[in-house]
Amino acid sequence: MPVSISDVAKRANVSISTVSRVLNRRELVNDQTCARVESAIRELGYQPNAFARGLMLRKSEIVGLVLPDLHGEFYSQIIRGANQRARQLGYNLVVSSTRDGDDSHSLLHAIRQRTLLDGVAVMVSELTDRIQDVLTDFRLPFVVLDDEIGGAPHDSVLIDQRHGATAMMRHLVGPCGAKRIVFVGGLETNFDTIARFEAYRQALANAKLPFSRSDVYYLDYEYETAYNLASKHVREWAAPDCCVFAANDEMAAGIVAAANAAGLSVPRDLGVAGFDDTRVARMTRPPLTTVRVPMSEMGAKAMELLCRRVADPQRPPTRISLKPELIVRESCGADLCGPHRNR
Amino acid sequence: MPVSISDVAKRANVSISTVSRVLNRRELVNDQTCARVESAIRELGYQPNAFARGLMLRKSEIVGLVLPDLHGEFYSQIIRGANQRARQLGYNLVVSSTRDGDDSHSLLHAIRQRTLLDGVAVMVSELTDRIQDVLTDFRLPFVVLDDEIGGAPHDSVLIDQRHGATAMMRHLVGPCGAKRIVFVGGLETNFDTIARFEAYRQALANAKLPFSRSDVYYLDYEYETAYNLASKHVREWAAPDCCVFAANDEMAAGIVAAANAAGLSVPRDLGVAGFDDTRVARMTRPPLTTVRVPMSEMGAKAMELLCRRVADPQRPPTRISLKPELIVRESCGADLCGPHRNR
DNA sequence: TTGTAGGCGTTATCAC
C-alpha cells in the first residue's frame, strides 16, 4: 500500500538515486528526467518516509517544549510564541507538561522518545532533584526557560524577575505613596515567587519601611484562593496607604473582587498590584497596574536558541535576559500623583 | 558517539537479536543473559533509535492536534485534556495552530511531515475550501473536533451547541423573564456562532418574542471589542426585561464591565449571559450565568477516538456528542425567580 | 534459548 521511492523510480524509468536527487538537490538532474520523476511522484501520491529520512539525516525537525502545566493564559502565551517561531524556523513543536500525571514519568517519557526530537526547551519552575539529575547529563540539545540549572552549562532565556518586581515596588512606595505593602505570592518554592519576594523585601528595606512576616502570604496563583484569602483580610488591609502586591494577575483580580464585595473601593481604600499582564489585567474594574512579562517572546527566544544549538551543538551557551515592564493602570492609583486613596 | 544496539551486543557478548529481544519481548530470553544485557544497556546508556524503530514498526506513538489558535483559555483547556489523555494512552502530542502564519501552509506542513505522526485531531472552526480539500483525501487517521466535514466519513467529537444555547435561551425567557434578548456572536462565519444564533432565533420564535435584526451583533470573541460595543449601546439596552446573550464569556465580561462603567447594575438593570464557562466567568462581578462546555473532555475524547483508530484503521467511524450544561450564577438574576431587575 | 541474515526507505559515495 505505501508507495516508496523505488515505486517512483520504476514508474519514471530511472534509478532511486535519481528520484532522491530530484527530491533533495534538483539542480543536479536533467530537466527532462526531472519532469518525468515529478509527474511520477504526483501520479503515485508519493510521500517520503520520515523515519527512513530521519535515520539517514539524524534529525526530525521536531523540537519539544516541556512546561510545568499547559493551563492558563501564561503558558498559553509561551506556547504560542514558541510554536510560531519554531514553524518559522522550519520545525514542528511537541508540547508536554510535567504536571499531567507523575512529573518525572512525564518528562522521562519525553526523553525516552528523545531520539525523535532534535532538541527540547524546558521550563521547570520548581526544581526537584529528579529533574536536576535528568538535565545534568542530558544528551539532547536543550534550553532552559526562566531559570538556570546547576551543573552543565546550557542555553537559557530568563525573565529578569528582580527588575520587574523592583520596578513595581518603587512605583508603590513612590508615586502611590504606600507605607504598608502586603505580599501575596505563589508557592513558596516557586522560582518566580522567590525572586519577587526578594525584590519585595529589598525594596521595603530601601524605603525604610518595616517588614512584617505576617504581611506575607503564599498561595497557588489561583483566583479563587486569593479571593478567599482577601475576603478574610481585606478589611484589616484597608488602610490609607496600604497596597497588596500579588505575584500574578489572577490573584490580584481575586483580591480586587473581594475588596469590591466587601464594599471597598479600589484603589481608594486599597491598592492592588498584579504581575504578568495577562488579559485578566484589563478585565478587572479598575484595570490592574501590573508588570508585563514578555511571555510569548520568551517562547520565541527559546526556540531561536534551541534551533541554533541544534544546528551547531558546539557553540558556546547563550543566556538571554528579558526585561519586564511596569504597566501603570488604575488599581494602585498611580495616576493620582499621591497616596492612592486621596481621590 | 551514539551507542547502538550492536555496541550493547558486543559488550554483553550476545548477538543483536538477543538485545532486541530483551528490549521488546524479554520473556523469550534466559534470565542470566537478560541481566547481562540489561547491565550493558545501563553502562552504555543505550537508547534505542526511534527512527530505526519507527521504520520497522511503522509508528511513532506521536499524534497531532491542530487548532485554530493556541491562545486563550478555551484552546488551552482542549490542549490540556488532549495531552493528558494522549499520554495515558502512551502517545505524545504535537500541537499546531492554523492561525500562526498562513493557515494552509501550517496545516500542510504538518501533513507533509505526517509519516512521523500516527494520527491527527483537527479543529477547524471555519471551513475553508483548502482545508476541506486536504481533509477529504487524508491518508492519515484523523478525527474532527466540534464539527463534521462533508466527504469521507470520519470520527468526530461534537459539542451540542444547539442544546446549550437553547437551554440558555429557555432560562432567559423563563426564570429570568426576559422580553428582549440581544445576541452578541463571534465571527458570522464561525460554526459555533452560527449554531448558537440558530438556537437563539428558534427560541425567540418559540417564546413568541419578536426577532429584530438590529439586536444581533457579530464581533470577534474578544473582551475589548465587546466592551467597546456595549459602551455605545448599553444605555439603550438597559430596560426592565432585557438580556444580552454573548457567545463567549470574555465578551460577556466586557459587556458587564461596560454596564458597570455606565453606572448600571447587573443584573438589576440588565442581564448578561456568557458561554463556555471559562475561568473569566467566575471573575466578573457578578459572576456570569453561562453554559459549561466540556472543553478538556472534548480534547480527551478526541484522543481516545484517535488512538483507537490508529490501533484499528478499519473500525466504523464514531461520533461522540458532548452536552453542554447550563450554569446559573448571578448575571441574569436567575436566582430571583422573576424578571431579573426586580431586586 | 540464541544467532544469522534479510529488509524497512532513505541518503551518500562512488563509479560510469
Next chain:
DNA sequence: GTGATAACGCCTACAA
C-alpha cells in the same frame, strides 16, 4: 547526469 551499492539502526523470521 545517472546508476549501483553501502550504510543508517532496528526487528523478525528462520536456523541452529
